[in-house]
Amino acid sequence: MAAGRAGTDAYIAPGPTRSRVNRNDRSIVGLTMLAHGMVHTYELSIPIFIPIWLVQFDVVSLGPVEVAVTSATLGLLVTVGYGLFGLGALPGGVLVDRVGSRRLITACLVGMAASFLLLGVAPGLIAVTLAMVVWGVSASVYHPAGLALLSKGVEERGTGFAYHGIAGNLGIGLGPLLTAVLLLFVDWRTVAAVLAVPALLAAAYAARASFDETAAVTAADGGDGADSKASSGIDSFSEFVSESRVLFAGSFALVFLVVMMSGLYYRGVLTFMPELLAGFPGFEPIALASLLPAGLADALGVSASGGRTLSPANYVYSGLLMIGVLGQYAGGKLTDRIPVERGIALSFGLLAVLALLFLPVANLGFVPFLAFGAVLGVALFVVQPFYQATVAExxxxxxxxxxxxxxxxxxxxxxxxxxxxxxxxLTFATAGTLFVVLAAFALVAAATGVVLARR
Known part of the structure; x- marks a missing residue:
């Protein structure tokens, strides 16, 4: 199996392993786990800030023009960063063969730290957008650099990719949880600045860590790296165009349609989830002081009149993402047991059904949605090993x-x-319309899986 999105990112069937992992492997796996977890920590912490931005900012000033802040405005804002996160992956993959993985990973970590420091001092949404741009460009190079480093430098690749995937899923779930907890005690700008610190520390480690980036390839080639996979890559734009043309001339064009629909569904359902859930029964904000013993509340400086509240929607969102680890594991196992085309058709068909059930279940209250959210969390991530394996096939x-x-x-x-x-x-229509559109994305992917199976 080959790599893909983390949290999303990589499903590699583990091969036979030795009882001990060598020092070079440990150094590389440690760095990539750290960086992978942070990429997804920052990526999925951003939706936690969106409900705050909707309240705090009224307009975006564009010189003489002022634009009202709505869900549509913020949707475009986060799309800038998230879009660059994806668009940069392709040139990042070419660049990693030129400058090496360590430099790109270090630059990625420094850039993500800088983006959240900028977010911490952002006076308005223009600065927030600039911070998102810095984050998107910086984070975009991680996946090609990290996966290339694991594939070329780690001898125990199966073990390395397994730990790498686990770290990504931990970042996906724990990042939003940490953000939500910090927001109980400090304002969002301070939270953003605090979140920048781990990336700076990781960048310092990346710059000083000692490892051989091509140890596994060199060993496999008997020490001759001159003509090894480590030195392969696209050497010209014309070669890039010709190879791309060959790729899309086959069934990969259909596979690409599947991954696009997956991305649209994933980002569409998650970006405004905390904001959406906050409006349903059982998700009303809870005063923090009411949850703490009086002595502890006084020690923490939390008063009943202080206005600090706990938002259940943020924690449900975080838990939904965290349970995605089970989806990754289940999807990986299923790719070895059923045809991947059938897996795509069935898993995306399930996502379509869940999209149509989202609002009815949310209206039932907090407890019913917990069970539904667990199923949705698994389903969101179970599709990823299927389409990653399909790319390989x-x-x-x-x-x-x-x-x-x-x-x-x-x-x-x-x-x-x-x-x-x-x-x-959400700005110009209704939440019901949104989930019908999301179901349509999933159905297109499911139908494409059926077409692939028949071909």
């Missing part, structure tokens, strides 16, 4: 790296438009 080995570059472009780049679509629909 429908592309020639010689263009495998390029094919995964396009996969990230589809999921993260085109998929980022899901946030803008969701924001526009």
């Amino acid at each position: 429908y592309t020639p080995a010689g263009t495998r790296g390029l094919s995964y570059g396009y996969t990230y472009l589809g999921v993260f780049g085109v998929g980022a438009l899901g946030g803008a679509v969701a924001g526009a629909i």
Whole structure:
């Protein structure tokens, strides 16, 4: 199996492992786990800030023009960052062969830290948008750099990719949870600045860590790296165009449609989820002082009149993402047991049904939605090993790296438009319309799986 999105990102069937992992492997796996977890921590913490921005900012000043802040406005704003996150993956994959993984990962971590520091001092949404741009560009190079480093530097690749995937899922769930907890005690700008610190520390480690980026390839080639996979890559734009043309001439065009629909659904359902849930029965904000013993509340400086509240929607959102670990595991196992085309048809069919059930179940209250959210969390991530494995089956080995570059472009780049679509629909139509559109995305992917199976 080959790599894909983390939280999303990589499903590699573990091969046989030795009892001990060598020092080079440990250094590389440690760095990539750290960086992978942080990429998804920042990525999925952003929706936690959206309800706050909707309240705090009234207009976006564009010189003489002022634009009202709505869900549509913020949908476009986050789409800028998320879109660059995906669009940069393709040139990032080419760049990693030129400058090496360590430099790109270090730059990624420094850039993400800088973006959240900028977010921490942002006076308005223009500065917030600039911070999102910095984050998107910085984060975009991680997946090609991190996966290339694991594939070329780690001898125990199965173990390395397994730990890498686990770290990504932990970032997906724990990042939003940490953000929500910090917001109980400090304002959102302070939270953003605090979140920048781990990336700075990780960048310092990346710059100083000692490892051989091509140890596994060199060993496999008997020490001759001159003509190894470590030195392969696209050498010219004409070669890039010709290889891309070959790739899309086959069934990969249909697979690319699947990954685009997956990205649109994923980003569309998650970007405004905390804001949406906050309006349903059982998700009303709870005064923090009412949950703490009087002595502890006084020690923490939390008073009943202080206005600090706990938002159940934020914690349900975080829990839904965290349970996605089970979806990744289940999807990985199922790819070895059923045809991937059938898996795509069934899993995306389930996502379509869940989209149509979202609002009716949310209206039933907090407890029923917990069970529904667990199923949705698993389903969101179970599809990823299926389409990642499908990419491997429908592309020639010689263009495998390029094919995964396009996969990230589809999921993260085109998929980022899901946030803008969701924001526009919530502003100009209804939440019901949004979930019908999301169901349509999933049905297109499911139907494409059926077409692939028949071909």
